[in-house]
Amino acid sequence: MRSILVIPSFVAVLNAFSLFPKPHDDFKYLITFGDSYTDNGRLGYYGSHQAHGPPPGVMPPEANVTASGGLQWPQYVEASTGATLYDYAIAGATCDNNNVERWAAFMNANYPSIITDEIPSFKADRKTKLYRGVTSANTVYALWIGTNDLSYTGILSDSQVKGTNITTYIDCLWNVFDAIHAAGGRRFVILNNNALQLTGLYRPLSDGGAGDNQFWQNKTLYNQTEYAQKMLEYTTSSNTMIDYGVPFHLLVKNRWPGSKVAVYDIHSLIMDIYNQPSRYLEPPHNVVGYYKHCDVNGTNCLYGPGRLDSYLWYDELHPSNITASYIAREFLNVVSGRSKYGTYWEHW
Numbered sequence: 001m002r003s004i005l006v007i008p009s010f011v012a013v014l015n016a017f018s019l020f021p022k023p024h025d026d027f028k029y030l031i032t033f034g035d036s037y038t039d040n041g042r043l044g045y046y047g048s049h050q051a052h053g054p055p056p057g058v059m060p061p062e063a064n065v066t067a068s069g070g071l072q073w074p075q076y077v078e079a080s081t082g083a084t085l086y087d088y089a090i091a092g093a094t095c096d097n098n099n100v101e102r103w104a105a106f107m108n109a110n111y112p113s114i115i116t117d118e119i120p121s122f123k124a125d126r127k128t129k130l131y132r133g134v135t136s137a138n139t140v141y142a143l144w145i146g147t148n149d150l151s152y153t154g155i156l157s158d159s160q161v162k163g164t165n166i167t168t169y170i171d172c173l174w175n176v177f178d179a180i181h182a183a184g185g186r187r188f189v190i191l192n193n194n195a196l197q198l199t200g201l202y203r204p205l206s207d208g209g210a211g212d213n214q215f216w217q218n219k220t221l222y223n224q225t226e227y228a229q230k231m232l233e234y235t236t237s238s239n240t241m242i243d244y245g246v247p248f249h250l251l252v253k254n255r256w257p258g259s260k261v262a263v264y265d266i267h268s269l270i271m272d273i274y275n276q277p278s279r280y281l282e283p284p285h286n287v288v289g290y291y292k293h294c295d296v297n298g299t300n301c302l303y304g305p306g307r308l309d310s311y312l313w314y315d316e317l318h319p320s321n322i323t324a325s326y327i328a329r330e331f332l333n334v335v336s337g338r339s340k341y342g343t344y345w346e347h348w
């Protein structure tokens, strides 16, 4: 195992996309909300500005090494389509700090959440020239949130705010859509919860998972089989609520008039990569282990063995750079209505 950071091979993956494409008239802007699965550098801005976000009309510079070890999925979408990306996702975020709040010691503040920060930032930016070309027809809004809500520091360890629960988290998703719809958004993609039981973080140590680690520092004190099973229950139940909730709120309740919503089944995409790795990953493929190994403080990291593109996972929790590129490729299929991972809803 090497102790130096090897530049990940995202350049090779990026080359698979065309670098300067012309955006389609119906997909000129991609606006994203979420956590580290989607963050392209925004938390870094908060970390270096006393937990404050950028002023209205300013998007922070994009990182080229994100929580995937390379680019994050919206950056691949941006590179392959030429669409302009406004990424409000913040690593560590939950949907709403009023339901599940998480402390970020390095900022001496809670991680900003979607409802308390990402949506207010979006609303403030909308009044600036950033949004001059944005219309309801040429813009897609993507929401991927839940990993931190359901996490060991959240609902999995009963650490949510008193009186809240998984249903509160699901209701928050619809509240996010309400805010975007009120701001003129009409085209939504919701990415469902990852197959978290397969990550090193939630997989038992006896089954190839991580021991004590930066995301769960005393994991080995727990019955890990029980917690992996709970995580499977929480993610699959939440995903079923999302599957049924979208048509209920859109069509039965007419909650977002004039809108189209696609549910993107990330859970199944990750399971497919896990079950057929040779179709996706460089040999020798590795879908159980992960590439980046740190101590419980997230320091003294070692990388490998082998190349990042052989791995489904970058670290104990995050899909790798190559996995992010597949998430992006399939996202484009979802947006164009051609994906087997997409379920599409609109008024007829």
Ligand SMILES: CCCC(=O)Oc1ccc([N+](=O)[O-])cc1
Pocket: 035, 036, 037, 043, 067, 090, 091, 092, 093, 104, 147, 148, 317
């Ligand atoms: C997908 C949710 C996991 C997540 O958000 O992980 C992270 C949380 C915080 C940091 N950070 O503080 O750098 C990174 C990843």
